Amino acid sequence: MRPRGEIEALRQVTREAAADAPPELDWERMEQRLLVANDSRPRWPSEPRSARPALWKSRLALAGVAATLAVAAAFALFGGSARVQPVPRGLMSALPTERDIDGDALAEGAVVRAGAELVHVRHAGRATWTLGPGSVAHLASRGEFLTVALDEGVVRSRVVPSPRAESFAVEVGATRVAVHGTVFSVRRDGDQALVSVTEGTVVVGPLAVRGRTEGFSLPAPSSGSFFAGGLAGPLQGRAAEFVAPAAAAPSPAAASPESPAHARGERVPGAPSDADLERVTQLVADGVQQCFSSSTSQGGDVRVTLRTTLRFSVQPDGSVVSPVFDPPLAPAVHSCAAPLLADMRFSASRRGGKFSRKLDLQR
Amino acid sequence: MAETDDLVERCRAGDQAAFRELFRRHRSDVTRLAQRMVGGSADLEDVVQEVFLQVHRSLKDFRAEARFSTWLYRVTVNVVLMYRRAARSRPVFSEAPEGGLPIDTGSLPDERAGGRARVRAFYRLLDRLSDKKRTVFVLHEIEGMAPTEIAKVVAAPVLTVRTRLFYARRELVQLLREEPALAMLADELSFATTGTGDDPASGRASRKESP
Numbered sequence: 001m002r003p004r005g006e007i008e009a010l011r012q013v014t015r016e017a018a019a020d021a022p023p024e025l026d027w028e029r030m031e032q033r034l035l036v037a038n039d040s041r042p043r044w045p046s047e048p049r050s051a052r053p054a055l056w057k058s059r060l061a062l063a064g065v066a067a068t069l070a071v072a073a074a075f076a077l078f079g080g081s082a083r084v085q086p087v088p089r090g091l092m093s094a095l096p097t098e099r100d101i102d103g104d105a106l107a108e109g110a111v112v113r114a115g116a117e118l119v120h121v122r123h124a125g126r127a128t129w130t131l132g133p134g135s136v137a138h139l140a141s142r143g144e145f146l147t148v149a150l151d152e153g154v155v156r157s158r159v160v161p162s163p164r165a166e167s168f169a170v171e172v173g174a175t176r177v178a179v180h181g182t183v184f185s186v187r188r189d190g191d192q193a194l195v196s197v198t199e200g201t202v203v204v205g206p207l208a209v210r211g212r213t214e215g216f217s218l219p220a221p222s223s224g225s226f227f228a229g230g231l232a233g234p235l236q237g238r239a240a241e242f243v244a245p246a247a248a249a250p251s252p253a254a255a256s257p258e259s260p261a262h263a264r265g266e267r268v269p270g271a272p273s274d275a276d277l278e279r280v281t282q283l284v285a286d287g288v289q290q291c292f293s294s295s296t297s298q299g300g301d302v303r304v305t306l307r308t309t310l311r312f313s314v315q316p317d318g319s320v321v322s323p324v325f326d327p328p329l330a331p332a333v334h335s336c337a338a339p340l341l342a343d344m345r346f347s348a349s350r351r352g353g354k355f356s357r358k359l360d361l362q363r
Numbered sequence: 364m365a366e367t368d369d370l371v372e373r374c375r376a377g378d379q380a381a382f383r384e385l386f387r388r389h390r391s392d393v394t395r396l397a398q399r400m401v402g403g404s405a406d407l408e409d410v411v412q413e414v415f416l417q418v419h420r421s422l423k424d425f426r427a428e429a430r431f432s433t434w435l436y437r438v439t440v441n442v443v444l445m446y447r448r449a450a451r452s453r454p455v456f457s458e459a460p461e462g463g464l465p466i467d468t469g470s471l472p473d474e475r476a477g478g479r480a481r482v483r484a485f486y487r488l489l490d491r492l493s494d495k496k497r498t499v500f501v502l503h504e505i506e507g508m509a510p511t512e513i514a515k516v517v518a519a520p521v522l523t524v525r526t527r528l529f530y531a532r533r534e535l536v537q538l539l540r541e542e543p544a545l546a547m548l549a550d551e552l553s554f555a556t557t558g559t560g561d562d563p564a565s566g567r568a569s570r571k572e573s574p
Binding site: 012013017023030031034269273274 | 382383387390394399407409411415478481482484486532535539540545550551552553
């Protein structure tokens, strides 16, 4: 028996899909970003063209400057202020050529130079660092603390999350940028270290307290410029320095992206990114799991599993409306989880969207 | 055609104005194909941008004996497949983006809503096909490309393309009832064909009785 109805239905819905016109995207912005490829100035294409045109000419040493950036990847569970700006995928490939180097085959002290191309240095399972055109760096340490010394230019790093603090670091003169899992770039600019955080949160502090860094906090997406009076001297910095030059507040709070992303001249995605969704909903999922564990009675060896779906709408400004659990949670668990829902916040996007995530709660 | 060739040559020589023009001419085609391949994903803009970055980087590899549009489709398909592979490694969210689908102004409101629901369901079904089958199905059934041209896009023999098409259609027909909106459509069409609302067997009987 031929499934006539199904065949006809497939034909019809295929016609309906074919009749759909493609959506209009922001062509102007895309065009501008694509054409950034022709600019030979060694910078990341996502950075504003007008920002600090003379920075790259400076080769001044950073003696006397000390800072440490450490990722606060385990930022407070209920903080709710963490935002993730999607990594501008593929932008690096806009530049003419690229080169890959096996970082694990490099000896300590090995110098890596990028000519007109991008150079990706990969350390399997640990990190990938990419030198921008015209940049120079050397592998300062390949041991427990994988360390790259940036001699000139800019390096962008994607670090595999690690339970160890400061598993990867970029040094700029005496400045140290140490992380254990995030995406960030560091640019050398005379006596300053310019740091841009794409994912995660970094804390900037003096080198003297390596591994237990206290200081400026930069949540993604934000940037800052930092310099210090000595290896253990006081750190000075201005968050959001080269993202929003007008906002020169000497407080890490300035980096907190309370203003819309488009107002800061950044690219605004159509909808919250998967990374953003994953990060925020994972925080909620972990919190709800704790609520479920603590709010339900223990039943000896009986294992209780509850499956529910968190549904919510994200507004263009990143705020969340109408978060509900379907099926609903027990009143005690829901009361416990309510603050988590209230704190949900995403990066700004053009149209927001409706999302859901399945949660498996176990006790 | 010659104009496109000229643009391509100028792009290869580093003429950014030519690249801009190439982008403007082909961005809608790329967007349309990418949307159909990724099923209206919110990341469509990233995919389209990546396609043109790849074009910019790979134009030197483009050989003039092939049609530029075929080569561009090939680049688009490859970028989409890479995107999908990357997406598979990320957590899955069920999404219903607001305004994600274009508005069809030619139907009544309930028909529009029904049509949108069906198209969304259709893309969910497409998503369940393998990359190879989905690619040839989209290129042939939605984009209207001939199997010979698809063969060039996917770098496979024409016979292979036809085989993938056959299995893609068959799989979609088998899966169709798992989507309520499409199952309802199938019932409606079955009813319209047979003149009854019952099962296909009774439909055959009524057709036999017709003159």
